[in-house]
Amino acid sequence: MSGENGQDERDPDAPGTGGQEGEQLALIRETVRKTRAKPRTWRGAALAGELPVARVLVDKGLVHLDQYFDYAVPAAMDAEAQPGVRVRVRFGARVVKGRREGGTLHDGFIVERRVDSDFHGPLAPLAQVLSEERVLGPALLALCRQVADRYAGSLADVVQLAVPPRMARAERDPSPAPLPDPPPPAPGSWERYATGPAYLAALARGDTPRAVWLALPGPHWPHELAVAMATALAGGRGALAVLPDGRAAARVDQALTELLGEGRHVLLTADAGPEERYRRWLAVSRGAVKAVVGTRAAMFAPVADLGLVALWDDGDSSHAEQHAPQPHARDVLLLRSREERTAFLLGGVTSTVEGAQLVDSGWALPLAASRAAVREAAPLIRTVSDADQARDEAARAARLPSLAWQVTREALTRGPVLVQVPRRGYLPRLACDRCRTPARCAACAGPLELKDQAGTPACGWCGRPAADWHCDECGGVRLRARVVGARRTAEELGRVFPSVPVRTSGRDTVLASVGDAPALVVATPGAEPVADGPGYAAALLLDGWALLNRPDLRAGEEALRRWALAAALVRPAGQHGTVVVLAEPTLRPVQALVRWDPAGHALRELAERAELRFPPVARMASVTGSPAAIADVMDTVRLPPGADLLGPVPVAGHDAAGGGRRERGDRGERGEPWERLLIRVPPGAGAALAAALKQVRVARAARGAAEPALIRMDPLDIG
DNA sequence: AGCACGCCGACT
DNA sequence: GTCGGCGTGCTC
Numbered sequence: 001m002s003g004e005n006g007q008d009e010r011d012p013d014a015p016g017t018g019g020q021e022g023e024q025l026a027l028i029r030e031t032v033r034k035t036r037a038k039p040r041t042w043r044g045a046a047l048a049g050e051l052p053v054a055r056v057l058v059d060k061g062l063v064h065l066d067q068y069f070d071y072a073v074p075a076a077m078d079a080e081a082q083p084g085v086r087v088r089v090r091f092g093a094r095v096v097k098g099r100r101e102g103g104t105l106h107d108g109f110i111v112e113r114r115v116d117s118d119f120h121g122p123l124a125p126l127a128q129v130l131s132e133e134r135v136l137g138p139a140l141l142a143l144c145r146q147v148a149d150r151y152a153g154s155l156a157d158v159v160q161l162a163v164p165p166r167m168a169r170a171e172r173d174p175s176p177a178p179l180p181d182p183p184p185p186a187p188g189s190w191e192r193y194a195t196g197p198a199y200l201a202a203l204a205r206g207d208t209p210r211a212v213w214l215a216l217p218g219p220h221w222p223h224e225l226a227v228a229m230a231t232a233l234a235g236g237r238g239a240l241a242v243l244p245d246g247r248a249a250a251r252v253d254q255a256l257t258e259l260l261g262e263g264r265h266v267l268l269t270a271d272a273g274p275e276e277r278y279r280r281w282l283a284v285s286r287g288a289v290k291a292v293v294g295t296r297a298a299m300f301a302p303v304a305d306l307g308l309v310a311l312w313d314d315g316d317s318s319h320a321e322q323h324a325p326q327p328h329a330r331d332v333l334l335l336r337s338r339e340e341r342t343a344f345l346l347g348g349v350t351s352t353v354e355g356a357q358l359v360d361s362g363w364a365l366p367l368a369a370s371r372a373a374v375r376e377a378a379p380l381i382r383t384v385s386d387a388d389q390a391r392d393e394a395a396r397a398a399r400l401p402s403l404a405w406q407v408t409r410e411a412l413t414r415g416p417v418l419v420q421v422p423r424r425g426y427l428p429r430l431a432c433d434r435c436r437t438p439a440r441c442a443a444c445a446g447p448l449e450l451k452d453q454a455g456t457p458a459c460g461w462c463g464r465p466a467a468d469w470h471c472d473e474c475g476g477v478r479l480r481a482r483v484v485g486a487r488r489t490a491e492e493l494g495r496v497f498p499s500v501p502v503r504t505s506g507r508d509t510v511l512a513s514v515g516d517a518p519a520l521v522v523a524t525p526g527a528e529p530v531a532d533g534p535g536y537a538a539a540l541l542l543d544g545w546a547l548l549n550r551p552d553l554r555a556g557e558e559a560l561r562r563w564a565l566a567a568a569l570v571r572p573a574g575q576h577g578t579v580v581v582l583a584e585p586t587l588r589p590v591q592a593l594v595r596w597d598p599a600g601h602a603l604r605e606l607a608e609r610a611e612l613r614f615p616p617v618a619r620m621a622s623v624t625g626s627p628a629a630i631a632d633v634m635d636t637v638r639l640p641p642g643a644d645l646l647g648p649v650p651v652a653g654h655d656a657a658g659g660g661r662r663e664r665g666d667r668g669e670r671g672e673p674w675e676r677l678l679i680r681v682p683p684g685a686g687a688a689l690a691a692a693l694k695q696v697r698v699a700r701a702a703r704g705a706a707e708p709a710l711i712r713m714d715p716l717d718i719g
Numbered sequence: 720a721g722c723a724c725g726c727c728g729a730c731t
Numbered sequence: 732g733t734c735g736g737c738g739t740g741c742t743c
Contacts, residue, residue, distance in 0.1 A: 058742095062720075062741095093743090
C-alpha cells in the first residue's frame with residue numbers, strides 16, 4: 001500500500017535513502033505485508049546479530065493499553081539486553097520530515113528477545129540498559145500477567161508492585177553463596193493436628209499438598225509455619241510465607257532462624273528500608289536464598305523452585321494491596337500455587353469464608369486439631385449479654401460489668417490481662433443510649449462525634465454542633481459513646497487498679513510483646529502484644545456490639561477473627577485462662593467463639609453466602625463514578641451470561657465536586673454524587689467478567705473517556 | 720496519558 | 732489571509 005511506501009520514503013534508514021552518519025545497515029524492509037519486518041532503526045547504529053529485536057514492557061505511557069513495544073537492540077547492548085532487565089527507551093516520538101522528534105525516556109523491562117517484529121515500521125533503538133540484573137524473569141512475568149488479567153488491571157501496574165525499585169548499591173554487591181539444603185525438621189507441635197504429620201510428609205516427598213490450617217490458640221503457630229517451610233527446603237524446594245504485618249513476619253522469621261540458622265531465608269518487610277530490602281529481594285531473585293518470609297509485597301517474591309506458598313490470617317485486611325489493581329495475597333498465592341505447582345497452606349486461628357470454600361470445593365484439605373486438643377489449648381470464654389449488662393449495677397457506674405471486674409481482679413494475681421478495645425481515640429462516635437442507633441447530624445446525616453470530654457457533640461462531616469439531639473428511631477435524648485477508645489479505657493482501669501501497670505498498644509505505638517508479670521494491656525485489634533511465658537491470664541473483649549453492628553458482609557467473620565486472635569494469646573482454660581466478651585451469647589460469631597468452632601462458623605457463613613449469591617461463591621466487581629461514567633461503562637461492557645447488577649447506590653463521602661481534585665467539569669455534571677454499581681456473576685464466570693471489564697478499561701482509555709470510573713474486581717467493602 | 724495534526728470562526 | 736479552538740489518532 002502507498003501508506004507503507006510513504007513511510008519508507010520518510011525512513012532515513014530504508015535502502016537507498018542512505019543512513020544517518022553514513023552507516024550502512026542491513027535493514028531490508030519486507031515487501032509483502034504478511035511477512036514480518038526485519039527490524040530497521042532510525043538512528044542507524046549496528047544491530048545485534050542474533051536477536052535484534054527486544055520486546056519491551058514500557059513502564060509508564062500506555063499503561064491502559066497494556067501492550068508491548070518492540071525496540072531494536074544495538075550491537076553494543078546485545079550482551080546485556082537480556083529478557084528481564086530494566087531498560088530505558090524513548091517513547092512517544094513523532095516523525096517530522098523523516099526524523100524522529102520528541103519522545104521522552106521511559107523505564108521499562110525487556111520481556112523477550114526476538115528475531116523480528118510484527119510492527120510495521122522502523123524500530124527505535126533501546127536507549128540504555130539500566131542494569132544487567134534480570135529482575136523480571138519469565139516466571140514472575142507470567143505471574144504478573146495472570147494477576148493483571150484476574151483483576152482486570154494492566155501488566156505494568158502489577159509489575160510495579162512485583163519488582164522493587166532499583167537500588168544500584170544493593171545490585172553491585174554479590175549475594176551470598178547458596179547453602180546446601182537443610183535436614184528435615186522434626187514435626188514437633190504439628191503432631192497436635194490429626195493430619196499434620198501427613199501434610200509434612202507429603203511436603204517432604206515433593207508433593208503439593210493443599211490445606212486450610214486452623215491453628216490452635218497459643219504461641220506455637222510461628223514455629224509450625226517455620227517447620228512447614230523448612231520441610232519444603234529440606235526437600236530441595238523453595239518456600240514463601242506471607243503474613244499480615246511486620247510483627248507476625250518477625251515471629252516467623254525468628255522461628256525460622258532458630259530452626260535453620262542464618263542465611264537460608266530472608267525477611268521481606270518494609271522495616272528493612274528500601275536498599276536492604278532490595279538486597280534481600282535480589283538474593284531471592286538470584287536463587288541464593290530459597291525461603292522468604294514477608295508482608296504482602298512478598299507475595300510476588302521470585303523464589304526459585306517454589307515448593308510451598310503459605311499465607312497466615314487471610315482475613316486481615318492488610319493482605320489486600322492498596323495499589324491498583326488491588327490484588328489480594330490469597331488470590332496471588334492461589335495463582336502461584338497452581339501455576340508453579342506448589343503446596344499451599346492457608347493458616348489462621350479462624351477461617352475466612354474463602355478458606356472454607358477452598359475446603360468445601362475439595363481443592364484443599366482441612367488441617368485441624370481434634371476437639372480434645374482444642375479444649376486443651378483454648379481459654380474459657382464467658383459472655384456478658386446486653387441484658388446482663390443492663391441488670392448490672394456496676395455497668396451504670398463504670399464501663400465494665402461486674403463479671404469483667406471479677407475476672408480481671410483475679411487474673412491480675414496470676415499474670416497480665418489483655419483488654420481489647422475496638423478503636424483507638426477518645427469517644428470517637430456516638431449512638432443513641434436507648435436503641436443504639438448511630439447518632440447522625442440533623443442537617444447532613446453525618447456521624448456525630450465528641451471532640452473532647454466535656455464538649456458538645458458535633459457532626460464529623462459538616463461540623464455543626466448537635467446540642468439538642470434526639471434519636472430519630474426511638475426518640476431517645478441521651479447519647480452514648482459507640483466506641484470508647486484505648487486511652488480512656490486505660491485511664492479508667494488505671495484508676496481502679498492503681499498498683500498494676502497499664503500499657504497501651506495501638507496504631508502509633510504497637511508493642512510486640514509484654515512480660516509475664518501482672519499488667520493491664522490495653523490494645524486495639526491487631527495490635528495485641530504477645531504475652532511472654534504462658535500468655536495472658538485473661539482477656540476482656542469490649543464493645544462487641546460495635547464490632548458486630550458494622551454494616552459489612554464480613555462483620556460476623558471479622559468480629560470472630562479479632563476476638564479469636566486476642567483469645568489465642570490467653571492461657572488455656574486448664575491454666576485458668578479466661579476471656580470475657582461483651583456480646584450477645586445468642587449471636588452466631590459469639591457462639592463460635594464460646595465453642596471455639598471457627599471452621600463451623602466459616603462453613604455456615606459460606607452456606608449463607610451461597611444462598612444469598614454473595615461472594616466468594618459468586619464473583620463481584622464494582623464500578624464507582626458519576627452516574628454518567630457508570631452508564632458509559634455499562635454501555636461499553638459486554639457482560640458474561642448470568643450477570644446481574646446491584647445498585648447503583650450513592651457512595652458515602654465521595655462526590656464529583658467535593659471528593660478530590662477534579663479540574664474540569666464545567667459542563668454541569670459538577671456536584672453529581674458518585675455512585676457504586678455492583679456487578680455479580682455466577683461461580684465460574686469471574687474470569688469472563690474480569691476480561692470484559694478489562695476490555696472496557698482499554699476501550700475507555702483509548703477513547704479518552706471524560707468521566708473517570710473506578711473498576712474493581714472482588715471489592716472488599718461490600719456493605 | 721501526552722502530543723501533534725487537522726479542519727472551521729474572529730482578528731492584524 | 733492567519734491564529735487558534737480542541738476532535739482524532741498514534742506512540743515501537
